[in-house]
Amino acid sequence: MPNVDPSSITLKMMRESLYVAVVCDALDSVGCTHCSPRVALSPRTVDRLLVGRCKTTLWADM
Numbered sequence: 001m002p003n004v005d006p007s008s009i010t011l012k013m014m015r016e017s018l019y020v021a022v023v024c025d026a027l028d029s030v031g032c033t034h035c036s037p038r039v040a041l042s043p044r045t046v047d048r049l050l051v052g053r054c055k056t057t058l059w060a061d062m
Contacts, residue, residue, distance in 0.1 A: 004013075020036070027035045 024036045027033070
């Protein structure tokens, strides 16, 4: 989806187009290089696709 106005991006468009390579390219474009996931982005539900905002967190045993 080159040259798409960010305000026009819909959840339907994200469901159809978002995958690991796209996420990595987006991170690279904002200067976050070498930030690819160590594992594939696989669905965690049986029959649904989850799309939305997320926040990275760091977990540690205490």
